[in-house]
Each structure stands twice: as structure tokens, then as C-alpha cells.
Amino acid sequence: MNILAIDTSNQVLGIAILKDGSLAGEYTTNAKKNHSVRLMPAIDQLMKETEMTPEQLDRIVVAKGPGSYTGVRIGLTTAKTMGWALNIPVTGVSSLKALALQAQLTDASICPFFDARRGLVYTGLYKNKDGALSLEENEVNIPFAEWLEKLAQRGEHVVFLSPDIELHRQVITDYMKDLAIIPELVSHYPRAGYLAEAGALEESGPVHALTPEYLRLVEAEAKWLEQQGKN
Amino acid sequence: MTKNDVYILGIETSCDETAAAIVKNGTEIVSNVVASQIESHKRFGGVVPEVASRHHVEQITMVLEETFQQADMTAEEMDAITVTEGPGLVGALLVGVNTAKALAFAKHKPLIGVHHIAGHIYANRLIKEFQFPLLALVVSGGHTELIVMHEHGSFEVIGETRDDAAGEAYDKVARTLNLPYPGGPQMDRLAATGEANIAFPRAWLEEGSYDFSFSGLKSSVINTLHNAAQRKETLKDEDVAASFQASVVEVLAEKTYRAAQQYDVKQVIVAGGVAANKGLRTALDNKFDDAKQELLIPPLDLCTDNAAMIAAAGTIAYQQGHRAGWDLNANPSLDLERYGKRGLKR
Numbered sequence A: 001m002n003i004l005a006i007d008t009s010n011q012v013l014g015i016a017i018l019k020d021g022s023l024a025g026e027y028t029t030n031a032k033k034n035h036s037v038r039l040m041p042a043i044d045q046l047m048k049e050t051e052m053t054p055e056q057l058d059r060i061v062v063a064k065g066p067g068s069y070t071g072v073r074i075g076l077t078t079a080k081t082m083g084w085a086l087n088i089p090v091t092g093v094s095s096l097k098a099l100a101l102q103a104q105l106t107d108a109s110i111c112p113f114f115d116a117r118r119g120l121v122y123t124g125l126y127k128n129k130d131g132a133l134s135l136e137e138n139e140v141n142i143p144f145a146e147w148l149e150k151l152a153q154r155g156e157h158v159v160f161l162s163p164d165i166e167l168h169r170q171v172i173t174d175y176m177k178d179l180a181i182i183p184e185l186v187s188h189y190p191r192a193g194y195l196a197e198a199g200a201l202e203e204s205g206p207v208h209a210l211t212p213e214y215l216r217l218v219e220a221e222a223k224w225l226e227q228q229g230k231n
Numbered sequence B: 001m002t003k004n005d006v007y008i009l010g011i012e013t014s015c016d017e018t019a020a021a022i023v024k025n026g027t028e029i030v031s032n033v034v035a036s037q038i039e040s041h042k043r044f045g046g047v048v049p050e051v052a053s054r055h056h057v058e059q060i061t062m063v064l065e066e067t068f069q070q071a072d073m074t075a076e077e078m079d080a081i082t083v084t085e086g087p088g089l090v091g092a093l094l095v096g097v098n099t100a101k102a103l104a105f106a107k108h109k110p111l112i113g114v115h116h117i118a119g120h121i122y123a124n125r126l127i128k129e130f131q132f133p134l135l136a137l138v139v140s141g142g143h144t145e146l147i148v149m150h151e152h153g154s155f156e157v158i159g160e161t162r163d164d165a166a167g168e169a170y171d172k173v174a175r176t177l178n179l180p181y182p183g184g185p186q187m188d189r190l191a192a193t194g195e196a197n198i199a200f201p202r203a204w205l206e207e208g209s210y211d212f213s214f215s216g217l218k219s220s221v222i223n224t225l226h227n228a229a230q231r232k233e234t235l236k237d238e239d240v241a242a243s244f245q246a247s248v249v250e251v252l253a254e255k256t257y258r259a260a261q262q263y264d265v266k267q268v269i270v271a272g273g274v275a276a277n278k279g280l281r282t283a284l285d286n287k288f289d290d291a292k293q294e295l296l297i298p299p300l301d302l303c304t305d306n307a308a309m310i311a312a313a314g315t316i317a318y319q320q321g322h323r324a325g326w327d328l329n330a331n332p333s334l335d336l337e338r339y340g341k342r343g344l345k346r
């Protein structure tokens, strides 16, 4: 089974190739640069280095969000089109779950999150159950303070993972005290190898039906719905 | 299918239409699919860029599939994958550009970026072969430009709008008259039943200029309506529409006519969404009735955004040897002249 995994849903650009069940190559950068310009050259390069051709791929796995709207679409568009063109399945995996996998060996709950500005985060709560990550609390777009209050009430240890960890380290320890487990640097950046692994196990529906997980309505749409509610 | 035939796939997602098409030899439509989003933007009174981008990513593979099915062809049979690179809404363009890159990569095909306005002009080549030099009037919601072409793939912009595009002015005035979105066609319909009895200004600008300006006209319409309301007078909407249209159309037709004479062109091509406007068509028909230039206005479905026009312009780029790299990006402010002068093998 040969898998190409793509994650452009946040600032990290990640690509991985699994070849016959082992990791053949992985590419990770964390730079404020344009995913649209860099994704396809990076795929091209990694495919060459791992001596893989598009025809040899059996599956594509893509981080489907939440994250940057544009970033999510670049990854999803690329994955959907390649999958459709090669007639192979495309699996969308939550960007939060892909990040949570980096702490999958812990017994504690795992809280991956991405900063969503104005005090909000995209987050969810995962836990290792019999060797696989299961969702404890649904993924949401929520004020971080509100979310942390809820987690603190559970009274359990929680591992926090986020590329934006430094922005929020203080507030996490304020709410969670010694229940918070914050790993060192590198675990906070999603790596596409984990994404590929997760996608290999998940079901994939028809390519056409695969859509981003934004976790948030378009502002104009939210306003419109609010207006409709008032009338 | 003989070996010398060139088949090009075009992809267009610069605004609110998700489109793909296959064109043979740059002149013949094999298939042409457009998924319009007008219905979803209607409730917002205009195109919401984020909504447009979300639709594109949901529709794009379905649109591609239908395009190949209609043509009874496969991606393997394409000579190149071409896509609108700009100008347009950046988030919307990105979906098309990344689709084109992924398809070209998966199928080992050349990738080519196309300028949206070049596409609008080349829509005409699907109807009739070009004769150079030619003059193109491109009028749409985002553009009002006069362009001279001396040969395939080269563009000289001799005039452009200094503020609103013609289509934009139409939409804004339509909104003032409380007409539903999209306002342009509604205005055209209304104008046909009214009388052009209000003297709105014509912006001729400096002597000899081929530039346009529509913001003064738009303000004049709004002021006129406002003043009438204060005097408790009512102006007939259809008269306002007819008078507004008369002003826009007179300037467009006159400047196009003058440019056609000065550059001594053989053909005059009208392109873009506003080319569907009946008032404009009639005015240009009258203006060029006795002229030595041939006036070409494509059928409605080729005036509005579509991908056949991108494939048609992309065919010339392909034949001239242009190729994009895997780092091709969306360029929301892509310049037409510079696009025409870009080097081979970027």
C-alpha cells in the first residue's frame, strides 16, 4: 500500500509518502510562506526522492481542516484532483486528529488546538482507547477560556499540543494548574507521517463528496442566518 | 482524431463560476461545463469571495468529470492543462490553479497559466478565426478595457477604466433601484422599456483618451434620485435605467469606434459579461454598420465566464511554447501586457 499524505491546513506544510507500509519520506516546513507555490514542487521532489510515480499511489490522505480556509482548500483541492485523476481513494482526516496522534502513546487525554484569533481556538479532545485515538469531546470553534474551564472541570491530566502553544501557555496553566502536560518543542508541529498512518485506517467516501471541515460559517452567511432568525 | 489535432483542457474559477472545457485546435468546443453559483450569492446581493471559494472546492472534481464525459475523452488525451492564473478573486483562483497543477502532475501533462481577459478575447476565436490587427472591447463586472492585438498572444492595452468597471456601475445603480442581484441584466431589461429622457453626464476624459470612467455617472444617478425624492417627485425606474444605459453605451461605442479607425483594425471583438447587454449590442451594431471593420460579438454563453475561452487562449500559449512550473500561483492582479510578453519556459 503506497500512500501520499498532504497537510497544508495551517502554517506547517507537510507531505509524507508511505511505501509498502513503511515511511519512505517526509517533508515538513514551518514558514510563513505560500502553500500554493510550494506544495506541488515539494510533492514532485519527494516523489522523485522516494522513487514513486503517481500511478504507483494507492491512496491519498489529506488534512481536511480546521485551519486556514485557504490552506485547507489548497490541500484538499490537490488531493481530490489527484485522487480523481488516478482513480484512487482520498481520505480526509481532521487536522486536529493528525496533530493529536503525536501524543498517541499517552494515557492522558489529548487536546490539540489551533489559534483562531480573537480569543477563539479550533480544538477537540482525544484519548487513546485500545491503541486508537477516539474523540472524547467534539471538535469546535470556541473561546479558549470557555474550553479550558470545561477541561479543568474534568479533573484529568490533559496533553496540550499546538503550533501556537506559546501564545497560550500562560492561560492553559492558569486554568489547568498541574493537570496540564505541555511537551517540548517539536511535538507541537503536525507531521504528515502520522496523517498518512491515520488515513490508512480510516474509511474514505466518494472523492466528489469530500469537503473541508471549516468548523465555522462564512461571516456573511452567519449574519444572513441571524437576520432570517429575527424576521 | 488525427495526430496533428491539439486538445486542450481549460479550467476557470476566477469568480463565481466553476468551469472546465475541452477545446480542439483552439477553435472548436468539444465540451464546455459551467457550474454557476448565482443562486447562492443572490441572498447576499453580490459575490462573497469566501462563499465562492467554498463552492469551487466542492464542485471542481464533478465539473471535471462531466467535462470529460461530455467529450467522451480522458485526461490522457489532453495535450496540456490550462487554467486561469488571474486576475480574479485570489481564493477562488487558487482552487482552479491547484486543480490544474494536481491534474497535470498526476497525468504528466504540460501546465499553462492563462490570463482571464485573454480568455474573454479568445472566446471569439471559437466562433470565427482572428484577423489582425484586431481591437477588443472587454466589458464585464471587473473590467472595461480596449485592447489592440497585432498577432496571437500579444496584447496592447490602449484604454482602461480609471475607477469602476462598466458592469460594476450597472450593479451599483441596480442596487440603488432595488433590483435583485445580478443587477446588470435587470437594468438592461428595464432600460428597453424606458425612455432616455434624463441627461446624465458622459465621461469623455481628455482629447484622444481611450480610458473610461463610470463613477461620476453612478454618483449623478444617485444624486438625481435623491433630489427627486426630496422634491417629492417620482422618476420612472425604467427611464432612469434607459438614461443611465444611454450614457454608458454611448461612451463605450464611440471610443471603440474611434480606436478602430485610429488603429485601422480588421476586426472588432466585444467580450465579457456586459457584451450580453442588448443596449450595447444595438449601439455597436449601428456604429459599425457602414464601417470597414467586422464586428464580432460571441453568443451569450461565451460572453460570460467559461472555461472554453481559457482553453482557446491556452491553445495559443501551448503552441507558442509557454509552460508553467509546479510553482504556478494564482495572481489576482496579473497584468495583460506583461502576460503577453512573458518569456517561454518560465
Ligand SMILES: [Zn+2]
Residues within 6 Å of the ligand: B116, B120, B140, B272, B273, B304, B305
Ligand atoms: Zn470574466
